[in-house]
Amino acid sequence: MTEENAFEWPITIYYEDTDVGGIVYHANYLKFFERARTELFRSRGVSLQALFADHVSFVVRHMDIDFHRGARLDEQLVVKTWPKNIRRASIEFCQVLVNNAGQALCKATVQVACIHPETMKPIQIPENIKSEISK
Amino acid sequence: MTEENAFEWPITIYYEDTDVGGIVYHANYLKFFERARTELFRSRGVSLQALFADHVSFVVRHMDIDFHRGARLDEQLVVKTWPKNIRRASIEFCQVLVNNAGQALCKATVQVACIHPETMKPIQIPENIKSEISK
């Protein structure tokens, strides 16, 4: 999976997402990116809830985010998501929020670590997930 | 529109919606209900953004909510929405969040007032909206 065949997930902007500045509150873009990663996993048959029951969880370790243009109420947008690096215990994703004119509103690289949910210690990413995400 | 032919809108539970108790944080059900009301309006050709530009806005004036069962991560739910009362300057909606076993997780009555967004004073609901919602 690369930018060309990135996973796409639609996002609609509701009142809850906006702030008094008239655009989406900046922290809320992180929610859109996480929904998209969750749905990428789901589209590959990976349920976060089932992983959790198996003592496998993912947490965000690092993000680098550019906020280019503010999204507005009622806008219908798309998050594009693809892996940049798949390592033993972490995955680095590229994610871009684009409008229907193809403009990037927000771009991020997100490093997600695989951990044991009780100990919070890094663990190896299950092989099936690595192969599904790298397809 | 009644409970039998209520407007239905799907909701998926993401990490952002949950809290340390393992279920959806109670205030977040209000977001699901508002998304559903927004989409009910949109399904009838009414854009909140366009209304806003016309100096027409809706605000929540009163809510009565029963929290019956907590929704969990990854659950796929449906919000059912229908009007209980349509008045001159306000609409009272009934809203229920149900799981795919038909169980009601959360039920609310929501009184939404039509206001002028600058003065915040009540104004008459535009006739086309009243007729669309009452259909």
Next chain:
Amino acid sequence: MTEENAFEWPITIYYEDTDVGGIVYHANYLKFFERARTELFRSRGVSLQALFADHVSFVVRHMDIDFHRGARLDEQLVVKTWPKNIRRASIEFCQVLVNNAGQALCKATVQVACIHPETMKPIQIPENIKSEISK
């Protein structure tokens, strides 16, 4: 504890709390009310985290809320909280968000149930909590 000697907790309105309508997003008032209930408990020596470790948790079962006036960015407000009814396995709180002119912006009655966090079943409220809250 009654309305006259209610527990008071200050709230400041930040960007995160507002929406494009220029006032606080309605669901966020529920967060202010929960912060105030948490601090009421803390002021009486009750830690939610410690209770949780003892398999005692509180969940919101019912809310009735009136949204009177919208709070704005930078406003410094106070939540007043007092118990209306203390029952075997639930407490009903009254909560009011007031500005420094004494105006009520938002009023709620909130029924909070005591549950076992794993089974989610109602359990008896620990006696020390009942006596602390009723003081």
Next chain:
Amino acid sequence: MTEENAFEWPITIYYEDTDVGGIVYHANYLKFFERARTELFRSRGVSLQALFADHVSFVVRHMDIDFHRGARLDEQLVVKTWPKNIRRASIEFCQVLVNNAGQALCKATVQVACIHPETMKPIQIPENIKSEISK
């Protein structure tokens, strides 16, 4: 202002901040950082609401964030904030969330741009703000 005499703002972790993983939902750290920047401004006599009325607003343009350790319910933390670079139309802040053992839970550099709230175009930062922040 440097790391040694950084502005400090206390943060308490409430239910609203956590997720099902048992720790603070990652996007919520951005809210804590923004509250701290707002209070840094306020401590220097700068009101965001008053600036807004003068057609001056600040938006986040870029963030680089490391999530080191998850904060938990009821934790009492401190955000340290200091400017790294003050430019003509933007300020770069360093921000660290620390616990009372002095451990850094989350670290960020945040580039905040000064804009006209209607046009969303960059404008020069008012001189009094530059001098207050650089003190």
